[in-house]
Amino acid sequence: MFSSQEIIETINMVKQSNLDIRTITIGVSLFDCCSDVPQKFIDNMKKKITKYAGNLKSVADEIEDMFGLPIVNRRVALTPISLLTFSYSYEDLLKVASVADQVARELNIDLIGGYSAVVHKNYDDNTRKFISSIPDAIAQTERLCSSVEVGSTRFGINLEVISHLGYIIKEIAQKTAERDSFGCARFVVFANAPDDNPFMAGAFHGAGEGDVCLNVGISGPGVIKKALEEKKDATVDEIYETIKKMAFKVTRTGQLVMQYACKKLGIPAGIVDLSLAPTPKIGDSIAEILEEIGIDKVGGYGTTFALAILNDAVKKGGAMAATFTGGLSGAFIPVSEDSGMVKGVESGSLTLEKLEAMTSVCSVGLDMIVVPGDIEPELISGIIADEIAIGVYNNKTTAVRVIPAYGKKEGDKVNFGGLLGSSTVMKINTVSPKKMIKRGGRVPPPIIALRN
Amino acid sequence: MRAIITVVGKDRVGIIAAISTLLAENNVNILDISQTIIQGFFTMIMLVDLQNSKLKFSELKDALIRRGQEIGVDINMQHEDLFNAINRI
Numbered sequence: 001m002f003s004s005q006e007i008i009e010t011i012n013m014v015k016q017s018n019l020d021i022r023t024i025t026i027g028v029s030l031f032d033c034c035s036d037v038p039q040k041f042i043d044n045m046k047k048k049i050t051k052y053a054g055n056l057k058s059v060a061d062e063i064e065d066m067f068g069l070p071i072v073n074r075r076v077a078l079t080p081i082s083l084l085t086f087s088y089s090y091e092d093l094l095k096v097a098s099v100a101d102q103v104a105r106e107l108n109i110d111l112i113g114g115y116s117a118v119v120h121k122n123y124d125d126n127t128r129k130f131i132s133s134i135p136d137a138i139a140q141t142e143r144l145c146s147s148v149e150v151g152s153t154r155f156g157i158n159l160e161v162i163s164h165l166g167y168i169i170k171e172i173a174q175k176t177a178e179r180d181s182f183g184c185a186r187f188v189v190f191a192n193a194p195d196d197n198p199f200m201a202g203a204f205h206g207a208g209e210g211d212v213c214l215n216v217g218i219s220g221p222g223v224i225k226k227a228l229e230e231k232k233d234a235t236v237d238e239i240y241e242t243i244k245k246m247a248f249k250v251t252r253t254g255q256l257v258m259q260y261a262c263k264k265l266g267i268p269a270g271i272v273d274l275s276l277a278p279t280p281k282i283g284d285s286i287a288e289i290l291e292e293i294g295i296d297k298v299g300g301y302g303t304t305f306a307l308a309i310l311n312d313a314v315k316k317g318g319a320m321a322a323t324f325t326g327g328l329s330g331a332f333i334p335v336s337e338d339s340g341m342v343k344g345v346e347s348g349s350l351t352l353e354k355l356e357a358m359t360s361v362c363s364v365g366l367d368m369i370v371v372p373g374d375i376e377p378e379l380i381s382g383i384i385a386d387e388i389a390i391g392v393y394n395n396k397t398t399a400v401r402v403i404p405a406y407g408k409k410e411g412d413k414v415n416f417g418g419l420l421g422s423s424t425v426m427k428i429n430t431v432s433p434k435k436m437i438k439r440g441g442r443v444p445p446p447i448i449a450l451r452n
Numbered sequence: 453m454r455a456i457i458t459v460v461g462k463d464r465v466g467i468i469a470a471i472s473t474l475l476a477e478n479n480v481n482i483l484d485i486s487q488t489i490i491q492g493f494f495t496m497i498m499l500v501d502l503q504n505s506k507l508k509f510s511e512l513k514d515a516l517i518r519r520g521q522e523i524g525v526d527i528n529m530q531h532e533d534l535f536n537a538i539n540r541i
Contacts, residue, residue, distance in 0.1 A: 001484045001486075001499055002456070002497075002535050004488050004490070004495065006535065006538075006539045007456060007497050007535060008458075010534065010538050011528065011530075065509070065510050065513065066530070066531045067530050067531050067533070067534040068528055068529075068530040068534070069530075069534065249539075252537040252538055253534065253538060255537065256533060256534065256537040
């Protein structure tokens, strides 16, 4: 039997500290769905997603009820569609997007990812056509998520595609203008994108992943925050130890959910992603943890240091709790999804430049950043280029999910609703990187790529 | 399958009786029970065996929650494995 203290602590993790599982994501390979005939591919895709994810909603609901542990999202990640549709017309590509979205709606899947492209080397015409279809694909769907990998430590960076994506992001913003350019929240640009990421918008099912697998993304910043509240006079090493222990407990719930879901769905286990995903709820914020560690307001000097401690301790605790770890695995710092980050932006303590520095020590990158709607495409490309450089030259995943909110200017408010939250439009540096961005071409891989 | 039932609320006569009656009616065996006062609230923790339960997990959970509402306490039931995962290696 457990002690009363253990039981009460476990229950309070859920009830008071918002412990939840962010997502169960089923990765589905579409390689065996390929066909020269687009309609055939679409039919095969629909059948295959339904076969594996048809019961996802009901199984997740059952597990949620059994453990009294919320599972916030049910998701599906597909093989990057661009790899399977080289010969398809623009209209066919949009049809694929629309059917994937329709299947998700029919099966009560919250988000479906994989309308994605990988540009490791040359930016060929087929991939260009695919990337050009992303704004319409996003605008005509509700649940479809899209991503483009523009560089990796192994293969270098393609500046030409970065230049194009500045325009693509502006176009998504314009085509979803009526909802504060919400479509941009379903599109992310990556360096070193993981093949097994359960988190959106960047989830896709990588080429080496097998036919199907199930990945789990944890959450739980509130649990860490609560534990630190009781450590007011602790040294940083004691804080580190506390975070590690709580991350272990949080991740164990992810591992447990993974085991049950795999068994009930008859799908092999993939990975547990150790990222601490925040939600807009008060008390479920990464910014609040950093403030609890001792920064008066997130974004102040010392924030990067505090985040580095948090991120490393979460990984160490989490790695012990899960059999297979993967995905992004690190603290997320999305702005609009984290009420503490939004407060930092509004008070002026958290700037885009500080966020960029923070991304060098944590998971992902500039995430859910709302910028003025009239931003030049080349400035967006500049933001992307900087962030991708941090990822490629430091051998880590980085990403940019930036929202140029149509018709909005610095200081205006936008509201996306649900998990995506709301935010204030951030101040940007308007010095133009246009001449560099327009150069195009490819950046060779860094010297750390030559490992053999 | 084993589960942990927790009951939190203001202490009063008949809480244990109300819950154990419901469990007995549905053929749920109580394996262990403890009660304590935490931060001024009556807190009861039960370990139960649902192997021969007449009701499915979710039905029993709903019945317990309803019974809790009748007698003014907060009742919850969770699969034992959650507590194992978090508290035991």
